[in-house]
Amino acid sequence: MGKAALAIKKNIEVVKNFPVKGIKFQDIFSITTKPKVFKLIIEEITKVVKKHKITKIVGIESRGFLFGMTASYKLGLPFIPIRKSGKLPGKISKVKYKLEYGHDVIEIQSSSIKKSDNILLVDDLIATGGTAVASIKLLRKFNNKRIVSFFVIELENLNGAGQLKKEGIEVLSIYKTDG
Numbered sequence: 001m002g003k004a005a006l007a008i009k010k011n012i013e014v015v016k017n018f019p020v021k022g023i024k025f026q027d028i029f030s031i032t033t034k035p036k037v038f039k040l041i042i043e044e045i046t047k048v049v050k051k052h053k054i055t056k057i058v059g060i061e062s063r064g065f066l067f068g069m070t071a072s073y074k075l076g077l078p079f080i081p082i083r084k085s086g087k088l089p090g091k092i093s094k095v096k097y098k099l100e101y102g103h104d105v106i107e108i109q110s111s112s113i114k115k116s117d118n119i120l121l122v123d124d125l126i127a128t129g130g131t132a133v134a135s136i137k138l139l140r141k142f143n144n145k146r147i148v149s150f151f152v153i154e155l156e157n158l159n160g161a162g163q164l165k166k167e168g169i170e171v172l173s174i175y176k177t178d179g
Contacts, residue, residue: 004040008153008175011037024179026153028063028124038070041152044174045071045122052148054120056080056113060135061087061106064123067152071122080112082135093141097134106134113142126151126171127179129160136167148172155179 001009013030017023031037045067049057058080059068065081072079085094085105094107113119119139126132132149139147147169154161154173161171 002044002174004037004044005175007037007040009177012153012175026125026155026177026179028066028152031152032066041067041174042070042074045120045150046075048148048150048172049075049077049120052120053118054148055116055118057120057122058082058108058113058135058139060121060123060131063125064121067124068120068122078112080108082106082108082138093138095134095138097130097137099130104131104134106131106138108138110142113139115143117143118146119143119148121147121149121169123149123151125153125155126160126164126173127155127158129158129163132160133163133167136164136169153177 011034013027015025015027018025056078057068057072059065061083069079088107088109091110092107093110094105096103096105149164149169149171151173154176156176157178164171
């Protein structure tokens with residue numbers, strides 16, 4: 001286990017039975033309050049960006065913004081948000097996706113991604129992978145081949161990473177646990 005993973009393991013607050021019984025909620029905000037741990041996470045993202053020659057960092061609303069935007073700022077790269085429906089101005093592209101009980105929609109500004117971009121998709125956590133897979137489908141409207149995903153925490157027992165791998169997406173995460 002690497003330094004960043006160990007720091008997350010030691011510092012993450014796990015809230016049992018939240019938001020519903022049986023869930024072990026990984027409270028990412030218990031990490032963001034610890035600058036040394038947060039810095040280690042950003043350093044890991046920086047390594048991935050350099051290795052894959054990333055040109056744009058895309059963050060999934062809302063906690064993906066924290067890590068993606070910080071790394072973008074540090075590296076001098078554009079940050080592109082993927083947001084819930086109705087939150088972005090101008091011409092947008094959207095994807096509707098299935099939830100356990102119903103549907104949701106995510107959007108991106110249509111002019112923000114180019115075919116030539118090397119994209120890093122960032123979020124705090126991957127669980128079942130529904131939003132991440134929808135984000136990949138949204139990004140593929142503009143760029144079909146150059147996408148890598150990065151998650152601070154991967155809940156292995158929920159197989160979200162497996163869903164992304166089925167889509168042909170490389171999945172990188174710092175800390176793997178059960179949720």
